[in-house]
Amino acid sequence: MAGKSIKNSATIRILGIETSCDETSVALLETSNSPFSKGGLRGIKIRKHYISTQIPIHARYGGVVPEIAARTHVAEIVSLLEKTTGWKESFDAIAVTQGPGLATALRVGIEAAKTLAWTYGKPLIPVNHLEGHLASAWLVPTNRRDWKFPILFLLVSGGHTELVLMKDFGSYKVLGRTRDDASGEAFDKTAKLLGLGYPGGPKLSQLASRGNPKAFALPRPMIHDPSLDFSFSGLKTAVRQTLTPTPLPHGRRGANTLSPALWGKGTGIEGQVLADLCASIQAAIVETLIAKTVRAAIKVKPRAVAVVGGVSANPKLKADLRAALKKNCPGIKLLAPAKDLYTDNGAMIAAAGLWKMLKHKKVPRWQALDAEPDKDL
């Protein structure tokens, strides 16, 4: 397709725009023209980065409301672009999330990006949000030193759980994925049952740090299945059953059911019992993720393993995965994003845009760009 050429100069500045779900984010990344060479590897800088989260807004409804998400992006995007660019021609190209995500939310970022492409005459690069998450680990300078293909990614977010083999920039093979809920969804939905608010993943993992992971026997779905797929919806049902004990015949109680004496005075459980249940839920999710990742690593023998996406913020997941790799696949390093890049952000979109830009040199016409809410890797 006829498109714009990328300029050939010593430094390139790329603007990244992310509006796929409940964070509005804009970043300005600067790099040498060849970030895949040795010199270039040292030279990638996040010049500006703004993330405006909508979490407090959606928390009132217990989850993301798409219409409110889109309207809030509209209210936020212009001021973030202004702070990042100062309305000057301070960038050479624009990268924007095309999908997957909420259609109306994606369109806000895309229309803003198209307006900039038209106004300043710059190339516009459509980016897959999932590729953005993979790129988030690349923004850590020490990770770039260990960036040797193939890399096995455990991509764990609110909407996705996938094992992806990256053979080169832009070359991916999905080895396994969830058949129902994503791991972030499993954290959020079980946390909701416990009254921990939205998104409950971070709160649940915080409480889990002082709980006993063996206190409640919860299922590890598909852990023994030979495929590299996941399934987390059964965990939510098991937690619900734990919270609403159904008496077994002859007045016996199920092994998992809480004794009424352990219930707090409020509407749900509290104190140590709550921490124990959180730790047990976290252990079920984390052990399943690790078992499949290690199985995949043994099978495909990658040069490195990377964990990315919102759930990679979970300290237990990273610590236990690092230990499991050391034991089962010695010599394979675990790479992860920096703390502020676990969840959705514009810097990762700019980084993935850079991969595409330097590989292809030409980008499609921006006039033809539209959202792809169900985009795959």
Ligand code: KG4
């Ligand atoms: O990548 P992300 O920002 O959004 C999507 O692209 O979906 O991920 C958000 C997810 C939420 O489900 C949130 O609960 C989860 O990441 N999350 C965590 C933690 N921090 C965020 N899950 C478990 N432990 C955490 N510490």
Ligand code: ZN
């Ligand atoms: Zn995401």
